[in-house]
Amino acid sequence: MRRTLIRYKTKPEASDRNAALIAAVFAELKAAKPDGVRYLSLRLEDDTFIHIVETDAEDGTSPIPKLAAFAAFQDGIRDRCAEPPLVRAVGIVGNYRMFNEP
Template structure:
């Protein structure tokens, strides 16, 4: 299992569009119900976005990059950002009812 946290800040005028693109990813996930993937996205009040992705595969392979909506989200991400995406592996230190039990 691999967990990754991605953080970036959008330009203020692009934050709503970014959120719409993310919503489309979640709609496609809900429709397709891919196994082995858990995904959370947060928008902070300063238009910073945080994504938490968990893949059941040890190599981090997941269905997420295969989604058409995710490709649309990725297209132009750097142009939407004031601070570019930074991805880091992450380990859960504590969890109280936020994440499902493993």
């Protein structure tokens, strides 16, 4: 199992568009129901976005990049960002009903 955190800040004028593109990814995930992945996205009040992806695969592979909505989200992401994406592996220090227990 691997957990990854992605954090970036969007330009104020691009934040709502970014949120709509993320919502489309979740809609496609709900329709496709792929196994082996859990995904959470948060938007902070300063237009920072945080994504947490948990995959069952030890190598971190995920079905999310194969989604058409994710490709649309990725298209132009750097142009929407005031601060570029920072990707980091994360471990859980504490967890109460947020993620599956290992």
